Amino acid sequence: NAGVTQTPKFRVLKTGQSMTLLCAQDMNHEYMYWYRQDPGMGLRLIHYSVGEGTTAKGEVPDGYNVSRLKKQNFLLGLESAAPSQTSVYFCASSFYNQQAFFGQGTRLTVV
Amino acid sequence: GENVEQHPSTLSVQEGDSAVIKCTYSDSASNYFPWYKQELGKRPQLIIDIRSNVGEKKDQRIAVTLNKTAKHFSLHITETQPEDSAVYFCAASSSRDDKIIFGKGTRLHILP
Numbered sequence: 001n002a003g004v005t006q007t008p009k010f011r012v013l014k015t016g017q018s019m020t021l022l023c024a025q026d027m028n029h030e031y032m033y034w035y036r037q038d039p040g041m042g043l044r045l046i047h048y049s050v051g052e053g054t055t056a057k058g059e060v061p062d063g064y065n066v067s068r069l070k071k072q073n074f075l076l077g078l079e080s081a082a083p084s085q086t087s088v089y090f091c092a093s094s095f096y097n098q099q100a101f102f103g104q105g106t107r108l109t110v111v
Numbered sequence: 112g113e114n115v116e117q118h119p120s121t122l123s124v125q126e127g128d129s130a131v132i133k134c135t136y137s138d139s140a141s142n143y144f145p146w147y148k149q150e151l152g153k154r155p156q157l158i159i160d161i162r163s164n165v166g167e168k169k170d171q172r173i174a175v176t177l178n179k180t181a182k183h184f185s186l187h188i189t190e191t192q193p194e195d196s197a198v199y200f201c202a203a204s205s206s207r208d209d210k211i212i213f214g215k216g217t218r219l220h221i222l223p
Contacts, residue, residue, distance in 0.1 A: 042215035
């Protein structure tokens with residue numbers, strides 16, 4: 001039982017490059033979330049999903065896209081990376097109104 | 112949408128003393144309020160949570176109180192220990208849109 005696993009753990013991108021972050025959970029959770037964490041800003045919600053095939057915008061969705069084709073996976077895409085997207089990204093999953101479990105984080109640097 | 116304010120941003124307390132962190136929320140439809148602890152370089156982990164039909168919950172040295180009328184909730188840590196040093200986040204989850212919105216965090220320092 002791995003919980004929530006994020007891939008990759010670290011990545012350096014050049015401005016304008018694209019990439020996809022993968023989140024996988026094995027707890028059969030309906031809800032999945034992507035957050036970014038920046039110093040002094042807490043955890044800000046980017047996008048989230050309440051079930052397979054659904055996605056919704058969070059607090060800071062611009063510049064990101066997501067997909068939830070399978071219940072256990074939630075993908076976060078950056079189509080054209082910008083230095084402002086340098087951050088630590090966390091994925092989380094939960095049942096409705098229950099504890100959210102977080103992945104180990106992905107440290108992304110855009111140069 | 113939901114907005115969660117958290118205070119203070121930094122808190123230093125003497126070992127053995129109590130620490131209190133306060134949060135306010137804006138969405139009256141919020142009904143679940145978790146608190147997370149994040150140690151340096153680690154992922155956030157739940158330490159306690161409370162639902163809107165409960166006013167107070169306690170787990171050993173940690174307690175959370177909720178005032179629905181005033182839309183605020185607080186974390187209380189008693190008999191603080193060095194391992195309590197970390198960043199603490201409050202959050203609110205709304206039945207209106209299922210988002211979990213976090214406060215900006217409180218860095219707690221336990222002084223020897």
